[in-house]
Amino acid sequence: MTADALAGALADDGRRRVFAAIVLGATSAAQVAERTDLPARAVHTGIHRLTDAGLVTGSDGALAVDEESLRAAARDRRPVDDAEPAGDPVLRTFVRDDVLVGLPAQRGRRRVLLAHIAERSFEPGTRYPERAVDEALKPWCAAGGSDHVTLRRYLIDERLLTREHGIYQRA
Structure with missing residues (x-):
């Protein structure tokens, strides 16, 4: 924490x-x-x-x-780097060194965070099996800010990823 x-x-x-x-x-x-x-x-x-x-x-x-x-x-006295990541206050609050330190409770903020994760983890048009999606999301969860299953579910719920027959694709 x-x-x-x-x-x-x-x-x-x-x-x-x-x-x-x-x-x-x-x-x-x-x-x-x-x-x-x-x-x-x-x-x-x-x-x-x-x-x-x-x-x-x-x-x-x-x-x-x-x-x-x-x-x-x-x-934990690491200084906050204003340039990390991309100067967005939501991302500065919830992401450190490409690792989640928490998930926002507010849906709008959570969507900003999830869009950032989707953009950094998945290429548009590329099809991913569930295992590849999990492997791409696990590094984000290293600090215990969330788990990869929750992230995957939120990405689907927010329509940032689509899922069809166990195959995922960035929307």
């Missing part, structure tokens, strides 16, 4: 409250809801997003802060 991903995960007030409750000892969704006065849905969403971001580990009844992830984010 990078410092940017950490900041993004804690940018929402509800997630900060959920995280604070877990830091202060809440180990279940019920305890978090009781301590934060948030609705159960907001608590579960917050726990899910914090877990995806690598800040929280465990399942309901065994929630804990992932202290190693926090330490790693504190040690």
Whole structure:
């Protein structure tokens, strides 16, 4: 996790409250809801997003802060290169050295990121078997910002790749 991903995960007030409750000892969704006065849905969403971001580990009844992830984010002091990649703020936030550090929750931002991945990974008009698509997407997932299956699904959903009979093609 990078410092940017950490900041993004804690940018929402509800997630900060959920995280604070877990830091202060809440180990279940019920305890978090009781301590934060948030609705159960907001608590579960917050726990899910914090877990995806690598800040929280465990399942309901065994929630804990992932202290190693926090330490790693504190040690990661690489400067942000404004030229990387292409000066786009969405790409600067979610891509480091051609590796995803997270996926935007907002669809518009996610589409910008996915279009960048599609353009960098697949040639227009070339047909790819599923294995080749997976191999092209795996390097993007090296930092744990997502997984190749999720990326493949989003690329199809956003119609940046087409799929017919197990063969993929950049749209």
